[in-house]
Amino acid sequence: MNSTPGQESESLVSVRNLYRYFNVSGGWLDQISISKGKMVRKVEMVKALNGINLEIEKGEALCLVGESGCGKTTVGRTVMGLLSPTRGSVHYRESRIDTLDRKGMLPFRRKMQMIFQNHHASLNPRKTVAKTLLEPIRFHQPELSLPEQRDKVASIMESVGVDAGWGARFPHEFSGGQRQRISIARALIVDPEFIVADEPISALDVSIQAQVLNLLMEAREERGLTYLFVTHDLSVVEHFGSRVAVMYLGRVCEVGQVGEVFSEPRHPYTQALLSAIPKVGGEKRRHVKLKGEVPTPIDLPSGCIFHSRCPHAREICSKEAPELVSAGEWTDVACHGVRENWF
Ligand code: SF4
DSSP states (O other): OOOOTTSOOOEEEEEEEEEEEEEOOOSHHHHEEEETTEEEEOOOEEEEEEEEEEEEETTOEEEEEOSTTSSHHHHHHHHTTSSOOSEEEEEETTEEOTTOOHHHHHHHHHHEEEEOSOHHHHSOTTSOHHHHHHHHHHHHOTTSOHHHHHHHHHHHHHHTTOOGGGTTSOGGGSOHHHHHHHHHHHHHTTOOSEEEEESTTTTSOHHHHHHHHHHHHHHHHHHTOEEEEEESOHHHHHHHOSEEEEEETTEEEEEEEHHHHHHSOOSHHHHHHHTTSOOTTSOOOOOOOOOSOOOOTTSOOSSSTTTTTOTTOOGGGGTSOOOOEEOSSSEEEOOHHHHTTOO
C-alpha cells in the first residue's frame, strides 16, 4: 500500500480485512413470517464494514471520509475496541488487540484515546472538570503524587485554552467549544500516541470549528500524535489530513496522500464527491452527478459495490470486486476502470 511522502513507513495501527455486521432483525418473533403455509425465519444484517484494510502510520493524520452510513464511524469504534469485528483484525504495532479482554487491553487504553462528536455525552454532567481530568491520571499514572496530578490538570487545561482556575466548574457552565476543549484535554492528559477523532468539530458553531481544529493540529505537532480522523467534511480533510481514505458502503475505494487525491481523484466515487468543492485556488471542478441512490447495506450489490451508480461501469464491474491497487505515486484505488485505463 502507498504511504505518506517523505516519511519512513512505520505502521502504528493496522486494520486487516475488517468486517462488521449488525443484526437488525429485532426479536425472535419479528424474524418469523409465514410463506406458502410454512414458518420462515429471516435474519437481516446491516453489512457496515466489508473488508477494510488500512495502515495508519506513526505521526500521520489519516482522514476517513464518505457520506453518512458509509461505515467510517464503525471503523473508528472497532479500532478503539468499542465494537468487536465480525471478521478481520486490528493491530497496534505488532500486537493484535481486537481479541484482548479488558485486562489485556489496559496497556493500550492509555496509548489510544478517542474524541467524540457529542461533547454533551462525553463529559459527565455531575463531575467537575478537575475531577473529570484527574480520573484518567489516577487510573493510568497512579505513581504521580497528588500535587503532580493537580499540576498536570492545570497545565493541560491551559494548553487547550481553558482557564486552569475553572477546574471546580461543571460541564454545563462552559460553552460548546470549551466543553469540546475539555474533552480533548481528557484525551491528551494520559499522553496518548494515537487518537480516533470522530467528527470532533461538526457539533460546534462554525465560528469556533477552526479554533478546535487548530488545537488538534497543534497537539499533533507538539506531541507527535497519530490521528484517525473521521469526518464527512472535505474542507476539514484538506486542512487537517496528511492522507485520506474514501469510503463507500463499508469499503475503501481510494486511499492516498491528501494533495494527490484532491488534485487528481481517480475513483469515480471520489471524483463525484470532490466535484462538489472547488479546487485549491478557486478553480471549479466539473460537477459529477451520480445516478440512483446508495443501495441498502442489508443487500449489497455484487462485484464493485459502486457499479449501480458508476458512469463508467462495464460487465466485469457487477461480477468481480476490484482490489485496492497502486494507481499513483501515493494513491491506491479499487476500480477495474482505473486499473485498465478505461477513462
Ligand atoms: Fe465504476 Fe467499475 Fe470502477 Fe466500480 S470498478 S468504480 S463500477 S468502473
